[in-house]
Amino acid sequence: MSKNNTQAAEKKSFIQKIFSMTDSNLLFMITITVFVLMYAGAVIFQGKGFLKPQTFFNILNTNAALIILSCGLSLVMITGGIDISVGGVTALVSMCCAVHLDYKGGSVGGAILIALCIGIAFGLVQGYLVAYLDIQPFIVTLAGMFFARGMTTIVNSAPFNVANEQFMKLKDTRITVPGMGSYNKKGIYVNAYVEIGVIVALLIVILMFIMLKWTKLGRQFYAVGGNPQSALMLGINVRFTRFMSQFLCGVLAGIGGFVYFLHVGSGSASHASGAEMNAIASSIIGGTMLTGGVGNIGGTLFGVLALSTIQNIVSSAGLDQAWWTGITIAAMLCIFLVIQSVVVSRKKKALSN
Amino acid sequence: MKNKGISAIFRNQIFIPLAALLLLAVFNLVADPEFFKITLGYNAAGNPVLSGYLMTILDYGSELAILAVGMTFVTAASGGQDISVGAAIAIAGSVILRVLCGRDSRPETLRTSFLVAFLVACVVAALFGAFNGLLVSVFKIQPMVATLILFTAGRSVAAWINNNELPIISDPRFAYYGGFIPGIPVPTPFFIAIAVVIVTFLLLKFTNLGLYIQAVGINQKSSRLNGLNPTAIKFLAFVLLGLCVAVAGLIKVSRLSTINYSVIAKDIEMDAILAVALGGNALGGGKFNMTASILGAYVIQFLTTTLYKFNVQSDALPAYKAIVVILLVVFSAPTVREWFKNVWKKIVPAKTAKEVA
Numbered sequence: 001m002s003k004n005n006t007q008a009a010e011k012k013s014f015i016q017k018i019f020s021m022t023d024s025n026l027l028f029m030i031t032i033t034v035f036v037l038m039y040a041g042a043v044i045f046q047g048k049g050f051l052k053p054q055t056f057f058n059i060l061n062t063n064a065a066l067i068i069l070s071c072g073l074s075l076v077m078i079t080g081g082i083d084i085s086v087g088g089v090t091a092l093v094s095m096c097c098a099v100h101l102d103y104k105g106g107s108v109g110g111a112i113l114i115a116l117c118i119g120i121a122f123g124l125v126q127g128y129l130v131a132y133l134d135i136q137p138f139i140v141t142l143a144g145m146f147f148a149r150g151m152t153t154i155v156n157s158a159p160f161n162v163a164n165e166q167f168m169k170l171k172d173t174r175i176t177v178p179g180m181g182s183y184n185k186k187g188i189y190v191n192a193y194v195e196i197g198v199i200v201a202l203l204i205v206i207l208m209f210i211m212l213k214w215t216k217l218g219r220q221f222y223a224v225g226g227n228p229q230s231a232l233m234l235g236i237n238v239r240f241t242r243f244m245s246q247f248l249c250g251v252l253a254g255i256g257g258f259v260y261f262l263h264v265g266s267g268s269a270s271h272a273s274g275a276e277m278n279a280i281a282s283s284i285i286g287g288t289m290l291t292g293g294v295g296n297i298g299g300t301l302f303g304v305l306a307l308s309t310i311q312n313i314v315s316s317a318g319l320d321q322a323w324w325t326g327i328t329i330a331a332m333l334c335i336f337l338v339i340q341s342v343v344v345s346r347k348k349k350a351l352s353n
Numbered sequence: 354m355k356n357k358g359i360s361a362i363f364r365n366q367i368f369i370p371l372a373a374l375l376l377l378a379v380f381n382l383v384a385d386p387e388f389f390k391i392t393l394g395y396n397a398a399g400n401p402v403l404s405g406y407l408m409t410i411l412d413y414g415s416e417l418a419i420l421a422v423g424m425t426f427v428t429a430a431s432g433g434q435d436i437s438v439g440a441a442i443a444i445a446g447s448v449i450l451r452v453l454c455g456r457d458s459r460p461e462t463l464r465t466s467f468l469v470a471f472l473v474a475c476v477v478a479a480l481f482g483a484f485n486g487l488l489v490s491v492f493k494i495q496p497m498v499a500t501l502i503l504f505t506a507g508r509s510v511a512a513w514i515n516n517n518e519l520p521i522i523s524d525p526r527f528a529y530y531g532g533f534i535p536g537i538p539v540p541t542p543f544f545i546a547i548a549v550v551i552v553t554f555l556l557l558k559f560t561n562l563g564l565y566i567q568a569v570g571i572n573q574k575s576s577r578l579n580g581l582n583p584t585a586i587k588f589l590a591f592v593l594l595g596l597c598v599a600v601a602g603l604i605k606v607s608r609l610s611t612i613n614y615s616v617i618a619k620d621i622e623m624d625a626i627l628a629v630a631l632g633g634n635a636l637g638g639g640k641f642n643m644t645a646s647i648l649g650a651y652v653i654q655f656l657t658t659t660l661y662k663f664n665v666q667s668d669a670l671p672a673y674k675a676i677v678v679i680l681l682v683v684f685s686a687p688t689v690r691e692w693f694k695n696v697w698k699k700i701v702p703a704k705t706a707k708e709v710a
Binding site: 129132133134142143300337 | 428434498503509517620625666673
């Protein structure tokens with residue numbers, strides 16, 4: 001009898017624990033659960049393809065750029081803003097780099113510099129307009145997105161593949177992951193590999209995680225996003241903080257653009273179309289709240305993985321018509337937005353009680 | 354006394370789009386007076402047709418004006434914009450073709466009349482508007498992010514409705530809505546736009562809708578304390594935009610007698626938002642001026658046509674428009690306005706002091 005009671009008490013405390021979690025942790029937990037369930041479901045229903053480590057690494061390879069872009073968006077969204085120009089910046093960066101490498105005979109180092117400069121320029125202008133002129137971030141970055149897409153066409157209208165040797169060498173560099181290989185149908189051992197972009201992406205995830213968790217600027221992002229007025233009263237430079245978040249997002253978009261370019265190896269005006277959408281969706285699925293002040297870079301990483309896993313499931317289930325991807329992403333985004341909205345309203349009720 | 358009159362003109366909201374229109378007109382007059390030439394010709398069917406750049410503006414500006422009407426309501430009520438209108442137009446157009454053609458993509462005879470197809474499209478578009486409205490008003494998601502969902506999924510849904518086929522309607526009467534009615538040399542979209550505008554103004558004149566929308570946009574809490582229902586009003590604004598989208602969708606598919614899911618009404622959301630901004634309406638919600646928005650839509654089309662005339666590629670257009678948007682929002686930003694006011698004040702007292710001396 002008493003044993004039952006203690007068990008009940010333990011259960012209750014577990015549920016209470018879940019409900020008394022901070023929003024950040026709660027949403028983070030939801031994301032990880034969803035990702036694990038999804039991947040497990042994929043392994044069970046879609047056969048053994050998903051069990052191979054290389055399938056997982058391929059998800060990383062194709063989405064390295066998206067991880068970087070999503071990190072940038074998480075920073076901005078934690079601070080209470082938004083940036084939808086990242087997809088356009090990615091396209092612009094890849095086109096400029098491609099033209100630099102092939103038509104101007106430039107070096108890879110120059111291309112990296114160009115990518116960084118474009119990112120910094122977008123970050124500076126958009127950050128200034130949003131933070132110091134108080135213009136709605138959505139309008140500013142919408143204009144930024146159209147500007148970047150238009151500029152991409154002005155730079156070069158026809159899509160083309162890059163043939164620069166130095167660059168192709170870098171593009172084809174594969175880093176083997178020890179102990180993760182598998183035997184193919186002929187019984188030959190194939191090493192599992194990741195591309196350079198993945199290393200860059202993971203480095204950025206770690207850096208951003210540290211920045212958000214333990215540096216003054218990172219904590220200021222949360223404070224400003226949570227409540228700008230009380231942040232101001234605490235002596236935080238709200239304008240500068242918002243500027244920094246928008247600026248960092250621009251820089252990360254530049255880096256992400258180069259990683260994207262490294263993966264696809266071509267320049268085109270239609271590159272990364274809808275990337276801003278996927279990045280926002282990943283951040284939201286990863287537990288970053290649109291209203292600001294809540295978010296986690298680890299969650300963002302899992303958000304990207306969850307999103308691309310569902311895309312993989314959709315395509316391997318035979319629903320490879322292009323429209324299913326759009327519909328599934330939108331559906332996931334919709335569900336997570338509603339979850340967030342419910343969490344917020346529940347919290348408000350709890351506060352008023 | 355005279356000064357007062359001038360400042361009143363400057364303060365009028367309609368001044369901004371009018372000034373922009375004048376600027377563009379003068380620019381074109383200097384660059385190439387041919388721009389204003391209108392010729393009367395005959396189209397392939399032997400009907401009289403007016404052609405020229407001005408007619409193009411009248412033609413394509415009309416669908417934009419229809420969207421601007423709905424976008425103004427949404428902007429004023431919710432303080433955000435709907436970025437899914439382009440995708441929603443694709444859905445509405447796809448529904449019209451689906452109802453007319455059924456499963457057959459090259460039908461000999463049409464299934465139903467155009468009116469039925471249009472009404473079905475209206476219902477579907479209003480439903481999608483209601484979906485956006487629900488997310489914004491009930492779940493309190495920022496309008497732009499809420500409409501981002503339909504922005505991604507919309508074109509996919511449109512393709513799914515017609516099973517990714519591209520139905521073609523051979524009946525020449527279907528092309529009347531986006532082209533010309535035999536015997537009338539003015540493009541039909543212009544008349545449709547006039548009809549929509551008349552309905553809108555009757556709505557604003559004989560109901561309290563305009564007042565309610567502004568009240569909700571200015572201060573949601575106080576409007577609720579005054580007995581309004583902000584949730585319902587915001588929801589209604591999105592449904593109204595949905596209806597406008599259905600009308601624009603009819604014009605769009607009628608122009609081609611078919612549909613291209615990824616290209617139809619591409620980037621039109623940008624133009625519609627721009628029209629509202631150019632009309633001097635606050636993008637943060639509150640007061641609005643419908644006439645200014647509609648005029649703004651035609652000015653945007655004027656700009657687009659001018660850029661086309663100077664051989665700007667259609668893919669490069671957004672870059673130029675983005676610069677216009679940035680300039681517009683920068684000059685309408687409160688901080689910048691204050692800065693200008695201060696500068697103006699510094700100049701003006703200096704002058705009066707000199708006059709006194």
